[in-house]
Structures are given as structure tokens and as C-alpha cells.
Amino acid sequence: MVAGSAIYAVNVNAFTAPNNIAAGGVTGVATMLNYVFGTPIGLAAFLINVPLVLWAVMEIGYKLVAKTMGAIVISSLLIDLFSRFIPAYRGDSILVALFAGVCEGVGLSLIFIRGATTGGTDLVARLLGRRLPHLSMGKLMLAIDGLVVAASAFVYGSVENAMYACIVIFVSTKLIDAILYGMDAGTGKLFFVMSPCVRKMGDRIIEELDRTVTYLDSHGGYTKEPGETMLCAVRRFEVYQLQNIIREEDKNAFVIVGEAGQITGEGFRPMHSDDKPVKELLRELRSKAGGSGQ
Structure with missing residues (x-):
């Protein structure tokens, strides 16, 4: 700062x-x-x-x-x-x-x-x-x-x-x-957090980062105990704040962070109705290639 x-x-x-x-x-x-x-x-x-x-x-x-x-x-x-x-x-x-x-x-x-x-x-x-x-x-x-x-x-x-x-x-x-x-406002980081404190983390994320979270039922393969996993997508500049929240609530939390190549929806890039499926785009490319070869 x-x-x-x-x-x-x-x-x-x-x-x-x-x-x-x-x-x-x-x-x-x-x-x-x-x-x-x-x-x-x-x-x-x-x-x-x-x-x-x-x-x-x-x-x-x-x-x-x-x-x-x-x-x-x-x-x-x-x-x-x-x-x-x-x-x-x-x-x-x-x-x-x-x-x-x-x-x-x-x-x-x-x-x-x-x-x-x-x-x-x-x-x-x-x-x-x-x-x-x-x-x-x-x-x-x-x-x-x-x-x-x-x-x-x-x-x-x-x-x-x-x-x-x-x-x-x-x-x-x-x-x-x-x-x-980043160069694309629709990209970011995807967090999977496994901890008994995910509900507290989620409340803070919603309040402090104005982001939403999803709770998934999970079952520990080693502990054989049921639990919850929190899923949260954030932009790159919010990663530092999110990591601080996780660390403050549970230093022993198991966290997986991955690249989110594209995030659409509220708070990220809007999902346009005119976005074409991949198959349709490939079909157009093939037709253009065929037309240019004639």
C-alpha cells in the first residue's frame, strides 16, 4: 500500500x-x-x-x-x-x-x-x-x-x-x-477448500469480497469422515484477500487452486446469447476451408 x-x-x-x-x-x-x-x-x-x-x-x-x-x-x-x-x-x-x-x-x-x-x-x-x-x-x-x-x-x-x-x-x-x-476479465482462479470452517470462510467471502461460494458434500478418503468442500471463483487480484481469509479461519485447511480459463456470469464476463458452440464454429471453419479450395 x-x-x-x-x-x-x-x-x-x-x-x-x-x-x-x-x-x-x-x-x-x-x-x-x-x-x-x-x-x-x-x-x-x-x-x-x-x-x-x-x-x-x-x-x-x-x-x-x-x-x-x-x-x-x-x-x-x-x-x-x-x-x-x-x-x-x-x-x-x-x-x-x-x-x-x-x-x-x-x-x-x-x-x-x-x-x-x-x-x-x-x-x-x-x-x-x-x-x-x-x-x-x-x-x-x-x-x-x-x-x-x-x-x-x-x-x-x-x-x-x-x-x-x-x-x-x-x-x-x-x-x-x-x-x-489479466488480459481477459473473464479469467481468474478457482479455489477448492476442504475444512470444517468453510461456512465461516464463505460468510466472510460474501461480505468482504462480494463473491459467492458453493458448498459441496464430500467424504474423506483417508479419514472416512463426511465433510464439506467450498468452491469459489475469484479474479486474480482477489486471490491475496481470499487466501488471507482462509488462513485466518483455518491454517490447516486443504486448498487446491487452479486456473479458470473462462468465467461467465454475474461479477465476471457476461454470457452473451450470440456466443456460438464450438461444434458450430468448427463447422463454419470447415465450410470456409472447403469454399476456398474450390
């Missing part, structure tokens, strides 16, 4: 703020406030995040927002601390936008992997993601950040700066999706 916050703070002080680029989110709003009123960016971001955190506490509970509160404090402090010695880069604007997008994407991904956000757009995207599971976090952030970028065009009086901000957001959101979800 600290490493992600540090990379994010470097991005703000080296690339976005010095070049009047408000790349969405609370930090983008704070950057505009710094431009207009001279308010420290970290302090402004912290104050704006306070009501958002309160909303999140009421929506999903204090326990699940605790890490986000820590990330907000750390990132806000580092942004203002780094402003004293991080040199600003005011070179080629395209390079600024590209490097800013990479730094922001990597920094936020490291924070997301730890189960936290930096507040603002990230927090709102996570809250909306609970109600719109078919949309990835990157896409939700892209939509919310667009409003901030539009406002920045008026504050800075420059459409070009807003366009560079769009590049930053595009690069960062694509990178976030690639790091968190």
Missing part, C-alpha cells in the same frame, strides 16, 4: 500537477483547487475524501473501509511531502501524459491489490461496482473521471490539457484492468 501511494504521489508532483493536468478523481479536483487557491494538493484531497469515506462506512461498514482510510492518509501525506523535493517534468506533453498514466495505473493497482483505494473515484467505483458487477473498475473510473476532466478544461482554460488528461486516464485504466483482471 505504501509503495503504491508513493508511486501515485510521485506522479502527481512530477507529471500531472506541474503540467496543469487534472486526471480525474479527487486528486484531480485537488489539483485544480491548488491551481486556483494554492491549497496543498494532499490536504485538499484528504478533506474532500472525508465525506466520501463516511458514505462508504454507511454503505459497506467500517471494517471494509479501514484500509482505504489508511491509504487516503498515506497518499495525502506523501503527495504534500514529495512536493518539497520531487522535481517537476515539463517536457514533451505526450511523454508527460504517457508516463503519468503508467505511474497512476501501477500505483493504484498496488493499492487495489491490498484491498484498499485512495478514495474519490476509486472509492466511488468500488461502491458502484457492488451494484454494477458487470462493469470493471477501470470502466467505472473512466466514466467518473470524465466529469472532472470536463471541469478542468474550464478551470485551466485549455482544451489541450483536458485532452492530455484523457490520455492519462485511458492509459491508467487500461493498465489497471490488465494488472488486476
